[in-house]
Amino acid sequence: MGIEGMHAGVESTLAGGCDNSAMDVLRNVSLRSFNTLGADVQAQALVQVACEADIHALLGDATWRDVPILILGGGSNIVLTRDVPGLVLSVALRGRRLVRETEHLRIVEAAAGEPWHDFVAWTLDNGWPGLENLAGIPGTVGAAPVQNIGAYGVELQDRFDELDYIDLRTGQTGTLGAAECGFGYRQSIFRYGTWLAEGKRAGQEEPDKQGAASLRGHALITRVRFALPKVYQPVLGYADIEQRLLAAGGAEPDARTLFDWVCEIRSAKLPDPREPGLGNVGSFFKNPTVSEEQFQHIIGRHPHLVHYRLGDGTIKFAAAWMIDACGWKAQSMGPARVYARHAIVLVHPGGPAAGAEVLALARAIQASVCERFGVVLEIEPVVV
Known part of the structure; x- marks a missing residue:
């Protein structure tokens, strides 16, 4: 379980068991509350995945063997244009912990269903800077690697260590490092792989010839680990941050101050998806x-x-x-x-x-x- 008891805020619930007899399959349910755009489309079936046992139980159930699957994290980076046939998996895996420390790094882990912003705040509460430039980004930890989230001079890949996943075709688990994830500007090997072709698992008709690349379309990320540097070095080379720095007299901010600046800048520019009438998915276009x-x-x-x-x-x-x-x-x-x-x-x-x-x-x-x-x-x- 890694390093335990070192900080009051450290939680070690990631691998805890759960009673999958309590897992409910909801039928013909609205997805309006599951996506930040507020698209009121219907899911044929939906399961909120609270632990890995839920996933394995579903994969072992013949009912879901040949149906399309849609994976939802926080629903903040998806545009639902129609009703969704098959099965929607709403990822609700929770837990976060300090895994280990090296001379220069802290390896911190969070389950895929943890809200991203809350996780960033938690790392700072424990005195572990490194993610503060990514504060305020909506969505979940598990969705963050899919598009290699980035803001104010930092991308997820800059702090990424590795992630765990379950292959929805086979039920097998695996781990991927940064090189295997194929990170790029708002992309990864998972980037276009959320939606599986109707009536079959993606890639089911062909032998697996591409290794990790074939995970597009059928990998459910369960937990992600980050490598946070012990020596704090703020990333300030972004226009809005530089303006804040100038207003503060040029004094280099600590991590919590930078976190607050980023939150204030984002709230001044971007709408809160929870605000009535302002449903959105954040940035709709990539910078070309x-x-x-x-x-x-x-x-x-x-x-x-x-x-x-x-x-x-x-x-x-x-x-x-x-x-x-x-x-x-x-x-x-x-x-x-x-x-x-x-x-x-x-x-x-x-x-x-x-x-x-x-x-x-x-x-x-x-x-x-x-x-x-x-x-x-x-x-x-x-x-x-």
Whole structure:
């Protein structure tokens, strides 16, 4: 169980047993409360997975052997456009602990159903900095590696150690390190693998030839471990953070102060999905990256386009700036609209057609940006 009793806040409930006789299979249930966009679509069947035994019990039940499966974490990065056939697994695995310490690192673990922001706050409560730039991101710990979440100069892969998963085809468990997860900008080997093809497990018809890559579509992440440096070094190289630093007189912030800054910056720009009428999935589009040749072609025509040079020689454009430049900020299509304070966020009051209506708005924005800048914006959330 790793290091125990060192800190009052350390919890070691990750591997605890549970009574799967209490597991309920809900039929024809609304998913409105299971997604932050508020799409009021129906799931044919839903199970809230409270422990790994629940997963194994389901996989051993012939009832669910050949049905599609949709995995839901916090529902904050998914657009549900229709009713969901088959089985929805709502991941509710809980627990967090300090696993071990090395000379330079603390290895901290959290179960997949832990709310991400609460986990970040818990690490700081125990005096373990490293995740503070990622504060305020909605969703769960298990969903975080799927899109390699990132904010204010830090990505999950910068603090990642390894994760455990269950293969939904075989019931076998496994562990993946950073290299095996294939992390990139808002992507991983899990990125497009949440939805399984109807009537079969993904990849079931073919031999497994790709190793870890074949996990796309049928891996349920159960717990994630992070490597947090013992020597605190704040990451401050982001415009909004630098402005806070300047206002504070240039004094380097401690981890808790940086955590508070990030929370304040996010709340000033981004809507709370729980606020009535502002259902959303956070950033709806990825910031597009282009080659130097493409950059020179585009910037010659649009010299004021906001951009950032990356370490690999590519250039990242600010999607929100492009959307705003096309006149979409605060504009609506039906009940779906572009958020007035940040053009990369699309909001909707919720309802049966929420996903489809937001997607229609997104497609219109993509067409406008492509026509003006010659750049295709990629949708960030998973669309079902």
